[in-house]
Amino acid sequence: MAQRFGGEFSPDGNKRPAAAPATALTPPLAGRARTSILMGLSALPVVTAFFQDGATSLAINILAAAVLFGGALVTREGLKAEAAWTARKIARRPAVPRKILGAVLTGAGVTLAAMTGFSGLFAGIVYGIVAAGLHLTAFGLDPMTDKGMEGVDTFQTDRVARSIEEAEKHLAAMQDAVLRARDREAESRVARVVARAREMFRAVEDDPRDLSAARKFLGVYLMGARDATAKFADLYAATRDPVVKTEYFALLDDLEKGMDAKRETLLITDRTDLDVEIEVLRDRLKRDGLPTGE
Structure with a gap:
């Protein structure tokens, strides 16, 4: 089915900048x-x-x-x-x-x-x-080794993998449900939220200790967004009510801002942990009488 072009400079284009590309799989798949x-x-x-x-x-x-x-x-x-x-x-x-x-x-x-x-x-x-x-x-051959697993708690990484797998199901359900609305702008907004969510997934994968802090977004909030998307799609497809669309977009904006804030919090926590490790190492070097560059 043909789709109308939409963008920043189109008549009904969204003025917000587009999301950064997600690291999830996007077509065309190599091979x-x-x-x-x-x-x-x-x-x-x-x-x-x-x-x-x-x-x-x-x-x-x-x-x-x-x-x-x-x-x-x-x-x-x-x-x-x-x-x-x-x-x-x-x-x-x-x-x-x-x-x-x-x-x-x-x-x-x-x-x-x-x-x-x-x-x-x-x-x-x-x-x-x-x-x-x-x-x-x-x-070629399949990847035959684990990557980046040295010194990583395998129990934590398994928990992260299970949580992200469930979260990906919610995102897929959102993208599938919004198609029923037959609205290109709504599909684009959901795609942007999905990209934001997957950026947070990568942050949690990089440091599995962040799973507890991000659990609400990975589970409860995305589940709620999935249900809201399904209800919006059915209602908007039947009524084409612009108020319904505006309210749904406001919900997506709030969810997106929340995920951005949570991701920034996770990055700040990682930087704090790194600073602590650096200070501990410097103290040890000083005690051993070695130069620290200060």
């Missing part, structure tokens, strides 16, 4: 086009099956197509997991190496497809190995 090509190629075994004799060949080719398509889907999920791992300063490696699994499935699919059209199982296995190798060359 997405290549996985789409793999999905398209999975149709070839089905097409060639009709030019071969026997029900067995038909069944094997259909199975090959399904395996190839599944490999492309798994690879795309692996790319998403890698992008999420890259975007975060502190991250665990993906629990399942999806890109490697996608390479295995691609090799298996090519093996099944080739063994019916060429010289049997051995030739199919060779083609499958080559296909798996080319897949790994094109997409």
Whole structure:
């Protein structure tokens, strides 16, 4: 569906500056086009099956197509997991190496497809190995190590991960609900709030000790914003009442200001902790008779 252009200089444009880009995944996802090509190629075994004799060949080719398509889907999920791992300063490696699994499935699919059209199982296995190798060359391996986890309390990081996962569900529900309002400006405002929220997520991920301070925003406030968005979308879609829209935008403004203030508080707390550590280190150097640069 076509969307009207909106911006700072449009007639109904928002005069507030746009939010800084969020670190969450945004399309286009790197490698997405290549996985789409793999999905398209999975149709070839089905097409060639009709030019071969026997029900067995038909069944094997259909199975090959399904395996190839599944490999492309798994690879795309692996790319998403890698992008999420890259975007975060502190991250665990993906629990399942999806890109490697996608390479295995691609090799298996090519093996099944080739063994019916060429010289049997051995030739199919060779083609499958080559296909798996080319897949790994094109997409690479999954992240195999944790990042930024040295000296980090794993219990705290697990709590943060669970809390942010729940908060992301609230944000996704907000973005889905506002679409029912069929209002471009409302969608833009929700997107800006989502960006602000994800900036705070990154601050909490950088220092898991901040989870308790940010818990209300991660849970209660975002849940309330989700419910308010759903009610606004339904009411505004039915009435197109500008007062309803104004009141909803005021709520989003308050939520956004609150998140900005909380994020600044978290950053100030981190700076205070750093200053304390620096002073303690300087005192120790002075006691040992070493220069401190003062």
